[in-house]
Amino acid sequence: MISKITIDKVYETARLEEVIGDFVQLKKSGTNFKGLSPFTDERSPSFMVSPVKQIWKDFSSGKGGNVVAFLMEHEHFTYPEAIKYLAKKYNIEVEETEQSNEQKEQASERESMYLVSEFAQTHFKEMLWESELGKAIGLSYFKERGFTDETIKKFELGYCLDQWDGFTTAALDKGYRLEYLAKTGLTIVKEDSNNPNGARKFDRFKGRVMFPIHSLSGRVLGFGGRILKNDKKAAKYLNSPESDIYHKSKVLYGIYHAKQSIAKEDNCYLVEGYTDVIQFAQRGIDNVVSSSGTALTPEQIRLINRLTKNITVLFDGDAAGLRASLRGIDLILEQGMNVRVCTFPEGEDPDSFAKNNELEDVMMYLNDNSKDFIQFKASLLVKEANNDPIKRADTVRDIVNSISKIPDRIQKEVYIQECAQIMNISEAVLFNTLAQIGKKEDKNVQAQQKEEQKAFDVVRNTPEEKEEKVDVQYLLERKIIESLMLYGNYKEEFEDLVLKENSAGDLVLEPEISEIKVYEKIYLDLQEDEIELANEEFRKMYTRLIEALNEKEDFSITSFVNGLDQEMANQISSILMEEERYTLHDWERKEIFPKSKEIGVAQLVSETILTLRCFLIKKRMSTLQHATEDSTKDNREVLEEIMNYIQLNKLLNKKLNRVLS
CATH class of the missing domain: 3.90.980.10 (DNA primase, catalytic core, N-terminal domain)
Structure with missing residues (x-):
């Protein structure tokens, strides 16, 4: 077993953004980082990393947690393997007791x-x-x-x-x-x-x-x-x-040694063989990977896509089946990536060229001879057509078919314009051809959807889909956990409402100001009303949080999350990172500046607790009203209790500035 000293040192030293940055290309987004999900196939970033909280959240798959959780999810490590990986990365000596034969x-x-x-x-x-x-x-x-x-x-x-x-x-x-x-x-x-x-x-x-x-x-x-x-x-x-x-379709040779260089250079050179990768790396070009002689797959492309949007495919000068290799380029385009192509002089391959030339010469050759995929494909296919009108028409269709794979509409249009110039054909004809391909694909998709719908109709239980109800209590309890995590140790001024009887004999709520910590305010209010969180997971989190906040003056989200099991750490990360989802939309660029919650922490906490009180009062009133349906019983006491709750509910809603119908 790994000693606690080692585990603590790993957690103290490891930087979440550095570790995840080895696997995912991250871009700064305010105080956080964002990137493409490493768990799903997506083109818009939904993966958020918080360096301050040292937690991450993947909104497309629902996964989240701390640095160890990421390695366990992404690399399928066990907990000890994840700790050892981090220890190795940060040069921390691992202290552990020897495993028994049984272990x-x-x-x-x-x-x-x-x-x-x-x-x-x-x-x-x-x-x-x-x-x-x-x-x-x-x-x-x-x-x-x-x-x-x-x-x-x-x-x-x-x-x-x-x-x-x-x-x-x-x-x-x-x-x-x-x-x-x-x-x-x-x-x-x-x-x-x-x-x-x-x-x-x-x-x-x-x-x-x-x-x-x-x-x-x-x-x-x-x-x-x-x-x-x-x-x-x-x-x-x-x-x-x-x-x-x-799984060879999901692996790229050299990716482990190349990942940091790929992210740094924002480009990945793709070759065919092991020795191509090794020779390039020896020459000083590290951002190179190989498909190891197998046909390129979408999974391999997505592996690169996590690190960069740019791929340069390197072909041998006399590569047999170069035409067939172009299919890999279409796959790259489908993933929304930018692809360039470079061929070496006849008789040369990446291995021999890197071996026989200095670094500066190799880099110059790559820069000068890397072509945009349209230029490359057009020049290659035009040679094959050799002034044959029918072959030339097929060539144009082939190129437009490649362009149709690109998800971005602006890129499509730019490439159509470029293709029109190279092939000396009108843009209108090319756009019409592109539209025909799109219609054909749409029909295929619609036909597939109809088939799926038929299959769905067979097993459907009810003719109408019911709208999912919002669980108000769940959301309010979740907000309480979030407030404890984010602001638990904040000292704030709270305006408490004390129920008193005025000179006319009516119950009224009178304000009293007190300055206490947020976690104390939440704990005392819930205790006073004898409110216990209904959600079992939130109850566990609430207990752990109150204990931690009460014991430690320097409560840290990072330390707290690191001490949780994987499931609870994931749930806590989901709660903490939920608000970060909206930063993915870059509101500031649209001149919309969301107000920081920290500006009104006391108000946020007070309103959450008051709203929960109102919800529970209405729930209790509903239960009491059902009890009065039996006309054979004396319901005077129950009715009196209902009236008291109605009056209290009015007072609380008045405090919340809500109008009751």
């Missing part, structure tokens, strides 16, 4: 797979640097590619010995289970009735140099292995199979 057994399946993958990475590195065969074969290969020792260590490259089960045997000897070696794909298990042990075990990557594939947070998800001997039956490159921790 190790209780580790989750996913965690067991991660542990196996991390062992494999360490093993392959050791084989590369420490075994004679590893140095002679694997290390020699990397040196021939021009990689320095520093680069090889940075990307944690390795070598799997050319033995049938060398790695598997080493892993089993260390206590790792064959079940997880098979599930990660590191070991191939084949049933064999002739084998006394019942199954034969093979190393999947035997005789290959190894490229570990990391998640955005740096965990080892899988491997890519390149064979070094000439074997026509074996694939040149082999990747880990799909597993619970490795």
Whole structure:
């Protein structure tokens, strides 16, 4: 277990905006930061980070919490893993007691797979640097590619010995289970009735140099292995199979090392191979990732979209199937991103070009030869058309079809104008073609919606949808929790209303001024009226908050949230960040300046409690009125109680400046 001293130090040191900034591109928004949700597919920012409160809220998915909660949600870390990740990021030494065998057994399946993958990475590195065969074969290969020792260590490259089960045997000897070696794909298990042990075990990557594939947070998800001997039956490159921790369509090679540079440069270079990424990084260009030879997917694009809106796709000079690769560009456009394309001279690829040229020359080439996707696609397709009118018409349709993928209407129009100039065709024709494509897509969407509606109609229970009622008490109790969190320790002047009988014998509310802390005011008022919060979760939060505010003069939202369990921390974050939702709309830019709640804290708290009182009075009156429906009983006392409540309700509403009908 990790010691409390370490956990406290991690919470004190970690900066939420820095940690989340490694995964999401954040932009300043007043005192907060905003960005695109890392949990849903969206084009408008609904993700808010508060550096002051050290909490975050994702309005599109409903998730929220502190820095540890983010890592647990985003990276699927356990609590100890999140603490260790933060400790490593901020160079904090982790003090922990050794886990027992029983605790190790209780580790989750996913965690067991991660542990196996991390062992494999360490093993392959050791084989590369420490075994004679590893140095002679694997290390020699990397040196021939021009990689320095520093680069090889940075990307944690390795070598799997050319033995049938060398790695598997080493892993089993260390206590790792064959079940997880098979599930990660590191070991191939084949049933064999002739084998006394019942199954034969093979190393999947035997005789290959190894490229570990990391998640955005740096965990080892899988491997890519390149064979070094000439074997026509074996694939040149082999990747880990799909597993619970490795989904190749959702991963980009090099993203862990590139993420900070991508956000800083506000651009991501997209290449095809592992060595392209490594060679660029060695040359000094870090904002490079690879799709690892697979076709680009929407999930991979969204991974980049969290860090930047700009992608530059780098193609080999003689890339086979370049035409097919253009489909990836359409996917990038669909995600609302800006895409440029750069091809290298014939016979060159990103790896060789970076290896054979200095940093300044590489950067100059990229800047001079990166084309807007319209220019690139038009020039490529026009060459193919070769003055054939039919092919030329198909080329125009192809380009307009790409433009139709762009969500932004202004960008669409600009690209249509550019396409008209390049293809020497009227804008009107192109706009008509774009409109036809749009109508066709709309019809397809409508047809799909009709089918979905039919399916919905089959299971619909009631012909009419009922409007959801507003739970007034829930909202008021939520407001009380928010007031305690934000202003609990504020000392304010409150005007209390004391119920007194005047000279005429009527009940009246007389004002009395007192200066006390907000949490004391709320506690005393609720105690006086014997009000207990109805919502069970709010009751728990209320108790914890009153205790914390009473015990600590220096009450801190950050410390309080860090001490809560994940579920309650999420709920507290939702309450605290609800108001921040409106800052996403940039009201100041529209010359609308919302009034800060801190200007009238006493008024806010008093009105909330008074409104809750009025609500509960009306609720009590309704219960009493139902009791009078039985005409066989003597209801005089009940009616008298109702009249008292009516009079009190009038007085409270008068204080709230409300007119009762």
